[in-house]
Amino acid sequence: MSELSNITEGAGLMTNGQPDSPKTQRRMSLPKNWGRCLLILVPYIWLLVLFLVPFIIVVKISLSDTAIAMPPYVPTFAWSEGWTGFWNMISGWDLENFTWLMEDDLYWKSYLSSLEIAVVSSLLALLIGYPIAYSMARAPSEWRPTLLMLIILPFWTSFLIRVYAWIGILKKEGLLNMALMHLGIIDDPLTILNTDIAVYIGIVYSYLPFMVLPLYSSLEKMDDSLLEAATDLGCSPFKAFWLITVPLSMPGILAGCFLVFIPAVGEFVIPDLLGGSNTLMIGKTLWVEFFSNRDWPVASAVAVILLILLVVPIVLFQRQQEKQQEKGA
Amino acid sequence: MRRFSFFNASALTLGFAFLYLPIVLLIIFSFNESRLVTVWGGFSTKWYSAVFANKGFMDAAWVTVRVGLVSATLATILGTMAALVLVRAGRFPGKTLFSGMVYAPLVMPEVITGLSLLLLFVSLDFDRGFWTVILAHVTFSMCYSAVVISSRLVTFDMSLEEAAMDLGASRMATFFQITVPIILPSIVSAWLLSFTLSLDDLVIASFTSGPGATTLPMKIYSQVRLGVTPEINALSTILVVLVSTGVIAASLLTKRREVQRRREERAAVAGG
Numbered sequence: 001m002s003e004l005s006n007i008t009e010g011a012g013l014m015t016n017g018q019p020d021s022p023k024t025q026r027r028m029s030l031p032k033n034w035g036r037c038l039l040i041l042v043p044y045i046w047l048l049v050l051f052l053v054p055f056i057i058v059v060k061i062s063l064s065d066t067a068i069a070m071p072p073y074v075p076t077f078a079w080s081e082g083w084t085g086f087w088n089m090i091s092g093w094d095l096e097n098f099t100w101l102m103e104d105d106l107y108w109k110s111y112l113s114s115l116e117i118a119v120v121s122s123l124l125a126l127l128i129g130y131p132i133a134y135s136m137a138r139a140p141s142e143w144r145p146t147l148l149m150l151i152i153l154p155f156w157t158s159f160l161i162r163v164y165a166w167i168g169i170l171k172k173e174g175l176l177n178m179a180l181m182h183l184g185i186i187d188d189p190l191t192i193l194n195t196d197i198a199v200y201i202g203i204v205y206s207y208l209p210f211m212v213l214p215l216y217s218s219l220e221k222m223d224d225s226l227l228e229a230a231t232d233l234g235c236s237p238f239k240a241f242w243l244i245t246v247p248l249s250m251p252g253i254l255a256g257c258f259l260v261f262i263p264a265v266g267e268f269v270i271p272d273l274l275g276g277s278n279t280l281m282i283g284k285t286l287w288v289e290f291f292s293n294r295d296w297p298v299a300s301a302v303a304v305i306l307l308i309l310l311v312v313p314i315v316l317f318q319r320q321q322e323k324q325q326e327k328g329a
Numbered sequence: 330m331r332r333f334s335f336f337n338a339s340a341l342t343l344g345f346a347f348l349y350l351p352i353v354l355l356i357i358f359s360f361n362e363s364r365l366v367t368v369w370g371g372f373s374t375k376w377y378s379a380v381f382a383n384k385g386f387m388d389a390a391w392v393t394v395r396v397g398l399v400s401a402t403l404a405t406i407l408g409t410m411a412a413l414v415l416v417r418a419g420r421f422p423g424k425t426l427f428s429g430m431v432y433a434p435l436v437m438p439e440v441i442t443g444l445s446l447l448l449l450f451v452s453l454d455f456d457r458g459f460w461t462v463i464l465a466h467v468t469f470s471m472c473y474s475a476v477v478i479s480s481r482l483v484t485f486d487m488s489l490e491e492a493a494m495d496l497g498a499s500r501m502a503t504f505f506q507i508t509v510p511i512i513l514p515s516i517v518s519a520w521l522l523s524f525t526l527s528l529d530d531l532v533i534a535s536f537t538s539g540p541g542a543t544t545l546p547m548k549i550y551s552q553v554r555l556g557v558t559p560e561i562n563a564l565s566t567i568l569v570v571l572v573s574t575g576v577i578a579a580s581l582l583t584k585r586r587e588v589q590r591r592r593e594e595r596a597a598v599a600g601g
Contacts, residue, residue: 266438
């Protein structure tokens with residue numbers, strides 16, 4: 001009896017409850033959706049507040065004027081003034097800091113020499129990294145995990161310490177000069193530390209793993225029978241390398257160059273510790289502007305332009321990665 | 330069986346010599362008796378006792394370890410969530426912005442990240458110090474964690490979760506008893522990566538730190554600017570050795586776990 005009534009009740013609910021059913025469904029799946037929302041919202045809000053909003057603030061301050069106060073810029077926004085305060089702030093904005101950057105050639109030179117140093121060091125890293133990656137890919141397979149570990153390990157050890165290690169080697173009374181003089185190759189010590197050469201060495205050394213890893217992963221996938229076919233058909237080993245290996249490893253070459261170029265442009269530690277007073281790099285200029293000159297609006301304007309410069313290579317890199325993924329899939 | 334050719338062997342020897350010689354020299358000269366860093370004056374461990382007697386170094390090391398532990402743990406939790414959102418959550422409004430915000434910090438110059446976070450803290454009137462460094466470190470480390478974990482989630486066999494839920498496990502139980510143990514190696518490496526990133530960071534910490542929260546890299550940097558000293562060599566050696574052993578041990582452990590798990594999976598398939 002009771003079973004029957006249960007069934008009819010259920011049936012009644014199903015038939016008359018037509019408008020109700022989406023509602024019950026929603027209620028049923030609410031815990032799951034709620035969990036999904038929470039899962040999305042927590043990292044989303046974190047990144048919004050601590051990554052995106054700070055950029056908007058940088059842009060805002062780059063449009064403000066410098067002031068001798070704390071914080072050292074005007075106009076600031078006072079919540080108590082409400083809308084009028086907001087409009088006062090907006091009307092105080094101008095592009096003065098940016099015209100200042102255009103007029104002073106220190107900034108132009110810094111941007112250009114950062115780009116130049118980054119391009120040259122990417123190419124140097126490619127020249128040094130390619131033979132390493134190539135030899136790793138051709139090493140006996142039981143050796144490869146160890147070699148890979150040896151390439152990755154420096155990436156984990158402190159960047160600052162690895163750059164610091166070069167000071168003792170490159171300085172005037174350093175180990176390199178001592179060794180060269182001892183061997184009788186040079187008579188007077190070379191000046192390497194505090195020059196652009198030291199900066200190149202530092203960047204290539206620090207970012208070499210970023211070059212080797214993508215090169216290795218594209219060279220490792222290569223099919224050896226292609227090279228065998230080329231040699232069978234009369235191709236010299238060098239020509240076979242140039243016509244087959246290099247084009248097939250192009251994705252790795254591009255990825256490696258981007259991965260060295262992008263961080264090298266904004267590098268601060270290497271030009272500061274290894275470079276000299278003549279070494280102009282934009283990361284260092286921004287640091288000096290901020291910490292020594294305490295000119296926050298100009299430092300922000302420097303950051304905004306650096307970001308605009310980097311957007312192009314970053315977007316190109318992302319495109320190239322997506323294309324690779326599509327090919328792989 | 331392939332063997333090393335002459336060219337390959339010499340390229341690898343030269344390449345690894347370039348990568349490791351500076352660090353090896355630094356370690357050797359940390360045992361130098363002489364204060365002159367480039368003249369060998371006999372073996373000595375006195376610079377190590379000098380490091381441990383230096384209160385400035387020890388205080389900074391303690392700050393760094395605390396910042397590293399807290400920020401790595403938070404970054405791994407948030408990174409796991411972000412990875413789940415990227416791989417599993419499907420479409421939702423603003424997903425492109427979200428994945429942009431996850432990948433952008435990986436390529437952002439540190440000076441910009443540091444400057445922007447500092448300006449945020451100033452406009453919010455936050456006192457800069459221990460916690461602002463943690464907030465900054467969590468923000469960039471969680472992105473690295475998300476990338477590491479999501480690359481593992483992409484290859485995850487969903488039928489394992491479906492099987493658990495078919496057998497009556499709740500979503501939560503499935504996640505903690507099936508998903509987490511399987512992706513655990515990637516969670517461990519995400520934590521380790523976050524911890525070492527926090528341990529290494531100089532630029533972002535310099536912007537976001539305040540009085541009383543000097544981290545070890547900041548301390549080393551201020552000393553290094555004055556020149557090379559055997560004390561810094563000794564301190565660097567301690568750091569390099571600690572981090573390298575940690576990383577090698579962790580990678581061997583996770584590899585062994587992975588092999589064992591695969592063997593168990595194969596046995597289960599064969600048994601069924």
